[in-house]
Structure formats: structure tokens, C-alpha cells
Amino acid sequence: MTLPEGAAVLEVRNLTKRYGNTLACDSLNMSIQEGMTLGLLGPNGAGKSTFIRMLMGLTSVDSGDIFLFGHDAISPSQEIRNRIGYVPELHHIYRWMSIKEVLGFVSKLYQRWDDALANDLLLKFELLPKMRVAALSKGMTAKLGLIIALAHNPDLLILDEPTSGLDPIIREDFLESILQSHTCKGRTILFSSHHVDDVERVADDVAIMVNGRFAIRGTVDDLRSRIKRIRIVLPDGKLPKIVPPQVLFQRIARREWTVTIDQFSDALFNQLVNENDAVNAEVFDLNLEDIFKDVVRGQKSQIEEACNDLGSH
Amino acid sequence: MIWALIRKDARLLRNYLRSAVVVTGCSYLVTAIVIHRESLPDASTPWGTAMTLLVLALGSNLGFLATAFMAALMAGSVFTLERSDRSAEFLACLPPTRKQNLVSKLSVVLVPVGLMIFVHILTNITAHQVSAYVPAGSYLRNRLVFATGILTYVSIIIATLGGALAVSALLKSNGVPVLCGLFSPFFVLGVVLILGYVLDIPAEGNAFANRYATNAFVIGGAFAAMGCYWYLTRNST
Numbered sequence: 001m002t003l004p005e006g007a008a009v010l011e012v013r014n015l016t017k018r019y020g021n022t023l024a025c026d027s028l029n030m031s032i033q034e035g036m037t038l039g040l041l042g043p044n045g046a047g048k049s050t051f052i053r054m055l056m057g058l059t060s061v062d063s064g065d066i067f068l069f070g071h072d073a074i075s076p077s078q079e080i081r082n083r084i085g086y087v088p089e090l091h092h093i094y095r096w097m098s099i100k101e102v103l104g105f106v107s108k109l110y111q112r113w114d115d116a117l118a119n120d121l122l123l124k125f126e127l128l129p130k131m132r133v134a135a136l137s138k139g140m141t142a143k144l145g146l147i148i149a150l151a152h153n154p155d156l157l158i159l160d161e162p163t164s165g166l167d168p169i170i171r172e173d174f175l176e177s178i179l180q181s182h183t184c185k186g187r188t189i190l191f192s193s194h195h196v197d198d199v200e201r202v203a204d205d206v207a208i209m210v211n212g213r214f215a216i217r218g219t220v221d222d223l224r225s226r227i228k229r230i231r232i233v234l235p236d237g238k239l240p241k242i243v244p245p246q247v248l249f250q251r252i253a254r255r256e257w258t259v260t261i262d263q264f265s266d267a268l269f270n271q272l273v274n275e276n277d278a279v280n281a282e283v284f285d286l287n288l289e290d291i292f293k294d295v296v297r298g299q300k301s302q303i304e305e306a307c308n309d310l311g312s313h
Numbered sequence: 314m315i316w317a318l319i320r321k322d323a324r325l326l327r328n329y330l331r332s333a334v335v336v337t338g339c340s341y342l343v344t345a346i347v348i349h350r351e352s353l354p355d356a357s358t359p360w361g362t363a364m365t366l367l368v369l370a371l372g373s374n375l376g377f378l379a380t381a382f383m384a385a386l387m388a389g390s391v392f393t394l395e396r397s398d399r400s401a402e403f404l405a406c407l408p409p410t411r412k413q414n415l416v417s418k419l420s421v422v423l424v425p426v427g428l429m430i431f432v433h434i435l436t437n438i439t440a441h442q443v444s445a446y447v448p449a450g451s452y453l454r455n456r457l458v459f460a461t462g463i464l465t466y467v468s469i470i471i472a473t474l475g476g477a478l479a480v481s482a483l484l485k486s487n488g489v490p491v492l493c494g495l496f497s498p499f500f501v502l503g504v505v506l507i508l509g510y511v512l513d514i515p516a517e518g519n520a521f522a523n524r525y526a527t528n529a530f531v532i533g534g535a536f537a538a539m540g541c542y543w544y545l546t547r548n549s550t
Contacts, residue, residue: 056406057405058402058405058549059548077410078408081406081408082408088402088406090399092398092402092403093403094325094400094403095398095400096324096325097324108316108317109314109317109318109407109408110407110408111408
């Protein structure tokens, strides 16, 4: 199964999932091109894991389409699964098996399993083959999960909060292996996390997911250059007259209006300063963590406003 | 690939498989001990041959019932054990399809149950042969259930297996599926009695046993087919 020309390795169209009244994923649209690493950032409950579980066929899809390697993959075929490496947040590897038995079992299921690579990774991660999975620590189990995901040379690596709960040293080993896998093999990677620094380190492209939607997407540099925070001191007793539509988050404390804006430009800055009769104004560069926090806070305040509107009606 | 899955499932059910071997052996051992403690049915019968006959015949009957119990235990656990510790999620992310997993799981349940049934049929037939050399053989032949009995026993096993498999496909723990499996033969009995009452069919002798066996085969088979279908089409793992 080869990737059709121009097709994305992963593409979703209007992907929707509901749990009762809760909309876990709301008409998601996105694609990942071959060789790209997409970092999926989002707070807890944003819908990242549901999205990834739908990609893996572990959770049913209410509506929408999933295409993996250019083929329909609402329930991924055996051939597609052979090309995907998946590392979940919580590993449910057979506890009664030893590491050797797990790798022996899994090796017979994958067409491209590389025993030498599996052994190299075992040595690198200092895992003893005779150890039972039940006796492994959380970090060791995560490492075993990564070995299983990498040793069959997948074309697409899907990582769902893989470093969650790991100590800094294991986290470092983990990220290094992912980076190495990306650099040496040119794999496409979808890396979900709420650790901004992990995503910043690994990802080419970042998508921020809030309340079941992709709020924003771009490269780290692109996001840094286009999203800025402006602090404007307003005249006494005045509120902002002009609020541009590309506001991601705003906060007013006495006379100080702090606004985070997408698609920042000097012209927009001047417009805000002039039309709001600003006493003083400053522009701040943001790092990815600040951008993430402001996008999340902004989306949450939008929902609160919508709820208040509903309540008042 | 399928062999790797079968090996894994056999290891998953290893305690039940070991129990099946022990239970099969014990069926005959217990019968032998009981008979040894009791007096012979006919004093003129040579001790060794009569003993063998009784152990084989009664042991196989006891064995059939033990097989039904083991069938419920294994079929009730085959889907649920992986769900209860969530290793089914790990399996669901690997390349094998649900059909392949189902084939593997059914093999691990059906082959041992089939072997147990085969052993008991073989011993029952042997008992039947031995009875020809025992003066009390004809008496025993009438008393012990042979051809019709075997069919009834096998149908009971199918009913337990089907009932347990159907419920196992829906749940995460094996307690309820095993109980449902064990209850299935009684459910079938209820169906046969109600149908007999409604359609005014007399419930006597071999005809009733045959009717029960036919119903148990059909209902048990239908339960098993439903279980397989539910396993294949379930949304979650």
C-alpha cells in the first residue's frame, strides 16, 4: 500500500464524537503530510485522546471521515495497522507476560518487525527481557510501549501523552528516541501532550485543541511571529472601543487592557492605539506556553460568555 | 499470525485448560473411588471387568457434566479476561483483525471442549463394548445412557458454551457469563417444556430427550452465533 501522490499521511474531515450531551470532538478537520511531526496541545478534557482513539479505531466515530495513507480508515485495516506505531498514555500490555514474551508475540503480528532494532532499544532502555510486565514501573512500561511502537518501523507514529507521569530522565530518553526516529527514518509523527516544552522540542507544526476543536495551528515560529500580546493603558474610566475579531484572549484590569491577538501587524497595533485613545501601549513576544495558555483561556471565556448569554435568555 | 494469537489465548486460559485436564481425570478417579467403596452390582461378575465397565460408563457421564461446566467457564472468560485488565485495548491496536482474534479465541475454547467430549464418548463406547463381556452387561446397558445420552450431554455442553459466549461478548467480567452459561441448559429445558405444554406434546422417554437435545443444539448454536456477531461488531474493545 503506497501513499497516493499528494495525499496526506493522515487526514480527517468533519470528525465528530459525542458522549451523551458532551461534544468530545466537534467537526475536526486536519491533515498531516509525510515526514511532518505535528504536536497536538490541549488541556485535560480537550478531546485529544478521543481524537487519537478514533484514529486507532478504539472509539467509534459518530460522523466524519478518517483517511490514513490516502485510504478510508474509519476502522483501520490490518495493512494500515501494520504501518502505525501507537503509544498510549496508559499501557495495557499483557501483565502476565515477560518482556521477551511480549516482544516475541508482537513480532509475529507485524510484517516489518526488526528484531535487531528491538534488541538495541531494549539495551538502550536497560530493560531485562525476563522481567514480567506486572513487575515493571510506569516508566519501564512506557519504554516497552515505545519499543513495541518503534520496532516494526512504522510510517506513522501516534503518541498520546506518552510522557505523562514520567520522571525527567525517562522523559528525556523518551523524547530523544522519538526525535531520533523522526530524524533518521523521516517518520510522520502525531504527538499529543499537555507538556508544552515537549511539544516545542519535537514538533514541526503545532495544533492547539480546546473543547473538541482545533483552535489554532501553525509552526512554532509562525505562531510566535503572528501571535502577540499587546498591553494598552486606556484613558481613565474608558473601556476599549474597538476589539478586533482576531482576539484570542483579553483581560481588563482597571485601566490596563491586555489583549492577545492572532495575525498581529503594525497596522493593527496602530489602529488599536489610535482608536482606543491609548495612553500607553506595548507589544510583547510570546513563547509557545504563553500562546497555549492564552488560547485555552480565551476559548474557555468564550464558552462562559455563551453560557451566560443562554442563562440571561 | 494466527498461531501467535492462539498461543497467547491458550496462555490466557491456561488455568482453565489445566483445570479441564484435571477435571477430566478426576471424573474417572472419583467414580472409581465411589465404586470401590460400594458393593458390586452383581456378585457373579468378575470384579475387574465390572469395575472397569462402571468406571468408564459412569465416569464418562460425570465427565460430560464436568465438560459442560468447563465449557461455561472457558467460553465465559475468553472475551472478558482481556477486557477486565484492559489488555484488549493493547490487542486492538495491533494488526490482527477482530475476525482473526475471534478464530483464535474460538479455537482455544472449542478444541479442548471437543477433546474432552471425544474422550468421554470414547470411554462411553468402550464401556458399551466391555458390557458385552460382563454377565450384568445387559442390565447395565439398559441402566446406563449410551447413544441418546451422549447426544443429550453434547447438546447440554453446546447450550452452556453458547450461553456463556453470548454474554461474554457483551461484558467485562466473567462471573455473569459463566453463570448464564450454566443456566442455559435449564433455559432450554424451560423452552422445551413450555413448547410441549403449548403444543400439547407428551414429555416422555427418548422422544423428550431427543427434543431437548435438538432444542439445545439450536438455541446453544444461536447463542454462540450471537456472541460471535456481538464480538465482531462491538464499538469498543
